Amino acid sequence: MKLLKDILFGVRLSAVNGDTNVLVNNLHFDSRKVEMDDAFIAVRGLITDGHKYIQKAVESGAKAIVCEEFPELLVNGITYLKVESSNEALAIMASNFYDNPSKNLKLVGVTGTNGKTTVTTLLSNLFEKAGYKVGLISTIKIKVDKKEYDTSHTTPDALTINKHLKLMNDAGVEYCFMEASSHGIHQKRTKGLTFAGAVFTNLSHDHLDYHKTFAEYRDTKKVLFDELSKSAFALTNLDDKNGMVMLQNTKAKKHTYALKSFADFRAQILEHQLDGQLLKLDDNEVWSKLIGNFNAYNMLAIYATGTLLGLEKMELLQLLSQLENVDGRFQHYVSKGKITAIVDYAHTPDALKNVLNTINTLRTGNESVITVVGCGGDRDGSKRPVMGHIASELSNQAIFTSDNPRSESPTKIIEEMEAGVEPQNVRKVIAIENRKQAIKTACKLAMTNDIILVAGKGHETYQETNGVRTDFDDFKEVQSALNELEK
Known part of the structure; x- marks a missing residue:
């Protein structure tokens, strides 16, 4: 148990009713988890408002309530604390409750539209290969040294973050690499954390269903850099037109990386093949198993971050050459019949364009490219016609299918994708709502050497429809379909 007043250190309180000199057992923002002597933080979410459950939390034994509006009924013996932002209060309280674990390791946040998972995961792998105990907080998983935990959000809630950072402290972890999504930053989940550095990868069309405008989306990412301390580093992609925006107000030491511009860290692609590419990083050649321009940027960001964190240059280059693709990121399989299948997380226009451009660069000219793609439901609908246009323009054949439709009609989503197809490309597009069938059809259409x-x-191993998740793994499905056809 901890003193409430200690947990509240740094929280901006606008009103207090009750005693802060009381012991609190635990913190919760979910009233269903509240037990005797816990503190309940009423958070306003997209679906429900935690203020509706204050009375339920009190009945379950809550000793303290943190909220943006006091309830009409104030129960004697309960401490009520009014704050401007419950999300911010939750993050700061979580950090205090777990003894500010981010201060005891070097935490690096990575933000941007594309590349966050690849950069954080490979940094984690690289530092592990270098002999350090490492932590990872990513879309795919949370990792504490050798132990892995599942995660459902790119940036988990503040309690989950700090709980696992505390576990990292206990395990002797020295470095932690964390994805910082725009949702997570906007909802203050990164507040109260001490970052050793932040990395900006790129910015393109995504999440406008949540942020409404591109400027708001960009400025939300920028908050991560605005809040860095003087002792931290800020690393940005200079080739992205929003790269320098990230550095405008930061107190941190500023660093840049680029393939096309003059920057602190530079890379050049010397040659590329389907199994990798030769890069020149600051006048040193290194072979990377990751291919494509976008992965050259990712590798450069990893190299720059490793350098800024103090790794020796030649060791760093050697370790870079050992890094493997992250699951679901340009993950490829070549069948017995010499058909290449590539599975990629590309779910934004920019990411899809990057992947298809990379594939087309690697073609000798005779192979056909068959793309199976869909768009998620209950997400930014304005990118659907753009995705449809890119897939049909840059492929020989495009199959529009279901992704994670969630509560939306898959047919409607596909129709919105089809709206972006140019007249000359209509003949190249077919719609197959069932994703399994769409993948099978792509495999049947493919000839020797096709892609x-x-x-x-x-990396997702499920498909979500109307709140129900069913097992579905793109990589396993395409492997199975090709093997079945080539028996």
Whole structure:
């Protein structure tokens, strides 16, 4: 148990009713988890408002209530604390409750539209290969040294973050690499954390269903850099037109990386093949198993971050050459019949374009590219016609299918994708709502040396429809379909 007044250190309180000199057992923002002597933080969410459950939390034994509006009934013996932002209060309280674990390791946040998972995961792998105990907080998983935990959000809630950072402290972890999504930053989940550095990868069309405008989306990412301390580093992609925006107000030491511009860290692609590419990083050649321009940027960001964190240059280059693709990120399989299947998480226009451009660069000219792609439901609908246009323009054949439709009609989503197809490309597009059937059809259409791209879900091993998740793994599905046809 901890003193409430200690947990509240740094929280901006606008009103207090009750005693803060009381012991609190635990913190919760879910009233269903509240037990005797816990503190309940009433958070306003997209679906429900925690203020509706204050009375339920009190009945379950809550000793303290943190909220943006006091309830009409104030119960004697309960401490009520009014704050401007419950999300911010939750993050700061979580950090205090777990003894500010981010201060005891070097935490690096990575933000941007594309590349966050690849950069954080490979940094984690690289530092592990270098002999350090490492932590990872990513879309795919949370990792505490050798132990892995599942995660359902790119940036988990503040309690989950700090709980696992505390576990990292206990395990002797020295470095932690964390994805910082725009949702997570906007909802203050990163407040109260001490970052050793932040990395900006790129910015393109995504999440406008949540942020409404591109400027708001960009400025939300920028908050991560605005809140860095003087002792931290801020690393940005200079080739992205929003790269320098990230550095405008930061107190941190500023660093840049680029393929096309003069920057602190530079890279050049010397040659590329389907199994990798030769890069020149600051006058040193290194072979990377990751291919494509976008992965050259990812590798450069990893190299720059490793350098800024103090790794020795030649060791760093050697370790870079050992890094493997992250699951669901340009993950490829070549069948007995010499058909190449590529599975990628590309679920934004920019990411899809990057992957298809990379594939087309690697073609000798005789192969066909067959793309299976869909768009997620209950997400930014304005990118659907753009995705449809890119897939049909840059492929020989495009199959529009279901992704994670969630509560939306898959047929409607596909129709919105079809709206972006140019007249000359209509003949190249077919719609098959069932994703399994769409993948099978792509495999049946493919001839020797052809390339199949299955885009959108990547590492995900499920499909979500009307709140129900069913097992579905793109990589296993395309492998199975090709093996079945080539028996």
